[in-house]
Amino acid sequence: MVKSGKAKKTGPLAQSPSHLMHRALQLALDIYAEEAGSDGPTQRQFAVMEAVAAREGLTQTDLVRATGIDRSTLADLVARMTTKGLLARERSTIDARAKAVRLSPEGLALLEAARPRVAAADKRIMALLPKNRREGFLEMLSDLAVTADAAPEAARAEAKLAKKAAKEARKAEKAARKGGDLPKKVAKLKKAKAPKAGLPKTEPAAAVEPETVD
Template sequence: MSGDATTQQAAVDALAGFDLHDAPGHLLRRCQQLAVDLYTNEVGADGLTPRQFALLLAIYQQAGISQVELVRSTGIDRSTVAEMVARLIKRGLLVRERTETDRRTNALVLTSEGEGQLRQAMPGVMRAQDRIMAPIPPAKRAEFIALLRQIIDTLEPRG
């Protein structure tokens, strides 16, 4: 068999033996889909999206955070954060303020409406988190979270 034929046969063998239902990437994607569905069911289709909730929560917990810090804190890419922040400002949920220390940097702060939306979403978010963790035995939940964090901490690009 030539090199090309051997490579092609190896690919065919790998395809035949690959079990999608045991592939970590596929399983994580499916879990993420289910988590978003649970979130939407609990918070409501008209409520904050999971990413909006993440941004608003990060800003609530770190008032005055910059967009660069928001990207690091949430893991949402820079261009998406910029678009989301612009839309949330337009909706009156956030304001940008110039920082005292660096006039080129904008600090993000929740408006009272933004904080209200966050508070309104919180009970649904907590119910969704409980439903996500329900299949995991209570004694294994901390380990499960630690393993998810390990994947992120190991694979996430450092910038």
């Protein structure tokens, strides 16, 4: 049974957001596991089923956006849930290359049974905080989730800008090299047209008439 503690720790880890968030996640998952029970879905399975129930016919790409689960983990998760008979996959009517996901009757039954248990877990987690801090806590978690959802798109946009900047830099470098070669070409051309030094010009010799003998 998970119990709340009031004693606050000190030291470097007490000032580390990543460490504290990891500890908080462990606590939340422990509470979830206690409430969901051994026969209930895992937290990620529940998230997938809720997302599919909210909008049937989602592709795996849609589920990545809806749940925040990374693509490879989600693909493995959907495959295992399909094998268990909780999900069914069929060709998407929107994209023929993709597979749409829907809940099976068994999956829907498991979801409906799990909902009150998950609600109880959420209630226990929120009860660990003072009432006047619960709303702000949820807002901060929501803001972090939005940032996490936007991160892949932001990374792609940043990579695109970096690629464009590198391309422009290569163009500028190439233009600079061409500009540097131009004076050399002009000098070479002038040198080719100039008369050779050290050879004085000579006038053509006058014709000498042969002497006549009287």
